Structures are given as structure tokens and as C-alpha cells.
Amino acid sequence: MKTVLGLFALFFETSKLRLSQAMAYRLNFILHTLISLAFSSIGPVLQYLIFSQTRGFPGWNLKQIVLFQGILLLHLGLRSTLFGALHYELPQLIRQGQFDRLLLKPYPAIGTILAGGFDANHFGSILAGTAIITGSVLSTGMKVGILELGTFAALILMGLFLYMSFEILYAAAVIILVRMGRLYDIMGMLHKFGEYPLEIFTPAVRLFFITAAPMAIWVNYPAQVLLGRQHIHIWYSLICAVLFFSISLLVWRKCLGKYTSAGG
């Protein structure tokens, strides 16, 4: 417990530094915030455009899909703020052989790595996502009580927890395949599958995203909860997410054992 608290303190310190750094180049900071928003919006805008100019896809109407995109933006904004810096910091760290220094810190290495993930440029997506969700809940007149909101928040947190497990796997892969700078692209690509309604996939694929890689937690379930369409699948996915986390930690330990530092 003390370690976890220490890691949180470490996270806040790193975050403060990053925020100061980001603000030193003020024009960049403002632009970056806007740009990150625009980039996160590509997926949602595309889905919206397709939807508004065709009959869309099964199981969702236009207003519901707007809510879905709002949640997607919120999720993307949160996870990039918490972990966004990892994908460029970590490979750099290991290539320069500075990973050893990290091992000298009095915390578990993976904790120190995760605590350094803060990226200041994604507040735009969080704000936009929150605005869209609020707007579409109000405009559709959905009945959202304390229970629904609580479940929604818990699912968003679980989604971030799941994303963290993916980051652990990523870190494990990076220390083994030092040279593969673009590993993150592969992971990012796989994550895109979690950014669409489950309904577009065949049943077998759907099952995969509910259990083996339960990315349905990210956007699908929170949207369903707000729309009042909870399903027993949520519980399977949550259990799978916890399992996924344990497996990722196991893989990390194995890979750390194999780590050999670069340079002499």
C-alpha cells in the first residue's frame, strides 16, 4: 500500500514537471491541446459523417452514436493524459541504456514507468468528450440517476485499468525488442477495434472483445449503461479485465528477467 501511495506521489511530481514544461512553450501548449482534440476527433467525425449520410449501422441511431463518440473522446483523452508520454519516453529510455537508472529507484520498475506517463496535451479531448456526453444526455432526455452515473464512472475507471494492462505488455515488449520503435503503432491499431460499436463485428469477434481482450469496457459498456441497456456481459468482461491485468504483470516479470542493458 505504501508503495502504491509512493507511486502516486511520483506520478503527481512527474505530472507537475511535464505541465510546467508544456507551458514553457505557450503557443505550442495551446495549439497542442487543440490539435490533440482534432486528432482524437478523426474517428468520431468519420463515424458521424458515415452515419449522417447513410442509414448507419445496426443497433444504433444518430443520437445514440453521438453519445458513443462523446464517451470515446472522454476515454481517449483520459488515457492519453495518464499514459500518453510512455510511447515515446520508454523506447528512448531503453535505447540509451538509462533503464538501469530506473531500476535503482526504490519502487517496482513497472510502477516507476507507469508513473511517468503523464502528457499535458490532451485536456481538450476530456473537455469535449464531457461536453458531448452531457449534451446528448440532456437532449435525449435519458433518465440518468446516481446509480447509472456511478456505474458509468466505475466502468470508465475499469477501462483505464485495462488500458494500463496493455501499457504493461507494451513496456514488456519494448525491453525485449529494443529496436522496434514503432511497436506502439501496432498496439494503437489493435485498440482501434475497441472504438466501434460491438454490433459491427461477427459474433465470434464480438466474443473476443468481450472476454479475451475486453475492450468493450472502454466505450461500449459505458454507453449502454447511460442508454439503460446493461447486460450480464459486463460482469464477464470485468473479471476478464482483472485476469488480463494479472497476466500482463506476469509477462512483465518474465521480460524484466531477460533484460540486458544496452552499452557498456
Place this chain on the structure above:
Amino acid sequence: MHGLQPIISVTNLEKSFKVQKRENAGLASAFRSVFSREYETVRAVHGLSFSLRQGEIRGLIGPNGAGKSTTIKVLSGILFPSSGEVSVLGMVPWKNRVRLVRQIGVVLGQKSQLIWDLPAIDTFALHKKMYGIPDEVFQRNIGYFSEILHMQDHIKKPVRNLSLGERMKAEFMCALLHEPPLVFLDEPTIGLDVISKDAIRTFIRDVNREKGTTFILTTHDLSDIERICHNVSIINYGTIVFDHPLERLKKYFANKKLIELQFREPVRAQDLSGFKVQESGDLTASIEIDTDAHPLEKAIAEFFQRLPVSDININNISIEEVIKHIYALKE
């Protein structure tokens, strides 16, 4: 060997930067700086003048932040000065950069110009094309340099696998392949062991002697200066504060001597009162003498009279002391 025409002449060189200022380290201060900020003008070089003859090896020394690197960068055409006149090999560096750099060589101790992932010989081949080096000159120089630097095998290994000393030798080869008449060296021996340092110093002296190449080097290592330089310029506060042959630096305090004494039996501090003591132990002391006030023979007689002296050494003030003294002089 020493020609007379100046190869470099600098008059009243000025270079200033604008730097952002922030009062506190905290987040609040960082946040405030998003909206308003103050700037400070730093004068890196301030009214600097000097000239350099062909065939010289000139040392450029000065404390950190004195303006040495900025001067070198202006002279090699990388930086544009704020004002002042500079002529290098008859050219204005920042106006004729491409033409000038064809005739100079540069070694930056902290920055590599070798391609990290490839053997140095690949960078050399690129330079051959870049500088239009004829085949026979290229082959001759590779042969000559790699022989005196013992680099025959190392230039075929990827640069990332070389030790720092081997890499620096390769950097020197790279900078000198096109036989430039003028070479800038910015801290060329930084981080090297004594043997590598020695190899590089010998190399500089040999090239200077055999090809008449002019060298200008900045360093913090005074033995670089003592071993290879003909002349020394000391830069401080962005301007030249000393510009003379090395001999003058050695005799800077000609009227001062450092006397090292050894005693037969322990000596108390009060026995040494009246002398300017630099260091002292139970059985040793070093004492500075101003020969204008106390002629040397009188001082020595006094030591033998007052103290149980068993051995005595008379030295000039070390070059390190001299430089410390010059650095400490106010603007």
C-alpha cells in the same frame, strides 16, 4: 613555418541572445509564464578582437560561459554575430558559409559528425564526395592518418562500437581529410584517458609541422595548452583578457616564486608568521615570495636561519595559479 599574413582577424565582435526569465520553479510560476514573460539579454561575446597568423596553434581558454564556443561558432559561419567585423581566410564566415567550410576542419568534442550506425570509413567516403577530395589525396591521407593514430582496423567498425578515444581519433581524421588550412577544435580531449590525449596532441603537432595547418582550440585542460599551443588567448566576460605567447603566461608572475620547504622536525603555525603561506603541514610548507619586496637570496637565508629546513625547491607560480588569477580579475 610561421607565416605573417593573418588568417583570421576579428574586430569588435558582439553576439547577444534573448533568454526567457522565470522567477520560481513552481507550477504557478510556469502557469503565469504562459501569459506574460520577461526576457533577459545575454551578451555572450562583447567587443572581442584578435587575429591569428598562418601556421599558429592558438589556445583559447576561459571559464565556462565565457564565450569561447560562441566565438568559434561565429568564426566557422554557424552563428550570425550581432555586430563586428570578422574575416576568416579572406571571407566573411556567415555570408560565405558554404565556401568557407570547404576550407576549414572542425572537431567538436561533444558532438560527433560521424554517422553513428556505420563504420567511420563510410562517413569518410561521403566527405570525399562532399569536399571533392581527389582519389590519391584521399587514399594518402587515410593511410597517413590511420597509421599515426593506429586506426587501421577501427575505421572499419561501426562508430557506435568504438571507444570514446577511438571515436575522437576518427573525428580528427574526418575533419582533416580534405587538408583544410585552418582547423577549429572545440574541447578535443574532453573525457579522454591520458594515452588517447597524448596520441591526439602528438597528432595535432605533427600535422601542424608537416602541413603547416593552423589550429585554434578551446579547452579546459591546461596540459593541452602547455603541450601544443604556441599562443594563448584567454576569454572572459565575452572579451579577450590575455593574448600572448605561452611563455608570457608561464612568466606572468615573474616577480613571484613559490618556495617548497621540507622540515627535519614539526613546525608550528606561528613559526611561519610573516610569510605568505599557501599550504602547510607538520613537515612541509609552500610559501609565496614577492621578489620585488624580498630579494630571493635574503628570503632563503631567512628560512635557513629561522626554520629546521632539510630540503628546498624554488618554483615559478604554476600556470594553473596564473589562470585562476586571470579568471578572477573583474571585468
Place this chain on the structure above:
Amino acid sequence: MKDRLFPEIIRVAFKSLFQYRWTFAVTVLTQPFVLLLNMALFQSIYTYNQTEVIKGYGYVQMVWYFLSFMIVNAFVWNATTIEMSHKILSGDLTGDLLKPVSVLTLELGSSIASRIIAVIMDFLPTIVICSLILFPSFLTPWSFLRFLIVIIPAFFLNFFTAYIMGMAALILKNNSSLYAVNNLFAAFAGGAFIPLEFFPGWANTIVAALPFKYIFYWPIMCFLNKAPADEWTAVLGILKIQLIWCAVLFAAALVLWKRLVAHYCAAGG
């Protein structure tokens, strides 16, 4: 002597970059997933809408559209902006300025080298693998030739844009947001991520006045063999505008460099 320098710069850059060939090959691993995801997405959309054609795209063309960004990038992408701003901020530009060659020539050489590797390591294998999953039935030898003709000026267009942005680091210090704005324009105004047909008319008017459409959208159209880029006359028209843009940006790059390089202040010491 000078005329043989440029090939040498490319050759050395190629050797150096080839050390990272597996970094290039990552595309081969990601693109099949792009294909599969879009197959699922558009299968369900085309079926649900009971139609063969949406906005002029058949199902196969639509799915391949989302691969085209990678296909075009294999030919036109460069690291110039990132590299230059990194060099300017760290003071490493010093090394380039000490060479008796213009920085533009050095950067162009390394960009060309990286694209040669990308075409070999990314483009060719990806095309083969993806064709096995969903065959690009729209492709003909002539349409591929048209694609090759417009992709070369597209490369130069993209390079000059990147070079100008890289230079901006001389005054902006940190130009990463400028770079991101450029990527954003490539994504939206260039049609790299979303087919331009989905945008309203006014947006398309703006987009037509910018160079990005000539870097991404038109090469994609040629590759997909989609009207109007399925005819030679249209392709010649595109080529003409591409060349005008190239000339304008090249001139701008030369003028700006002369003015901005005086702002360089090498970091450290």
C-alpha cells in the same frame, strides 16, 4: 565532383537507415488489421444500407481507401520536420552547417533514402498480404502507372512543406505543434483519413485551394482507379497543379532559409 555527391548522400543515408529495417516493417503487421477492421465496419454498413455504392465508392474501394494513407505515405512521408527541429533545438544543426552542402540537399537525400526503404519494406509486402485478404479488384496496370506518375511530385510537395516547417523551429523553437497542424491538414484536408466526398461542398472548396489534396487525395484516387482520376486527361491536370505547387514551395524554402538561418543560436556554450 559535385554531380556525384547527391547519390552518395542518398547511399549513405540508405545504409544508415537500413539498420532500422524492422522499424519500417512494422507497417506490414498493422495494415492487415486496418483492413480487417474496415472490412467489418463497411460490411455491416453496406449490408444494413442494402447498397453497392456509397459516395461513388464500391465496398472494395472503400475498404482499401483506409489503406491508401499508408500506401501514399510509403512514397511521400519524411522525417524532415522532426529531424530539423530536433537538430535546431539540440544545437546539432551545427554539424550540418559545417558541411559544404546546403541543408536542403542533405535532408532531401535522407528523405529519398528512407522512401526507398519504405517502398521495399512497407509498401510491397503490405500490398501482397492485404491483397490476399481482400483482392484490390479495381487495380489495373494503367491505373497503377497513373498512381506512380502523381506520387513523385507528391513526394516533393510533401518534402518542401516539411522542410519549411522544420525551418520554423529557428524562430518558434518548438515547432511540434506546427507539425501536428500539418498532419491534421493531411488527415482532414488531404483526405488521408476520411474520404473528401463525405465533407460538405464548402469544405471541399477550401480543400481544393490547399496543397494537401495533391499530396494524398489525388494519389489515392489514382490508386483506387476512381473517377475522375481514372482518365489520363484528369491526371495531367493534377500533375500540372502539383508542379506549380512544387515550384512555389521550393522558392519559398530558399527565400526563407536565407532569412531565418541568421536566427540560429546553437545551444550550449
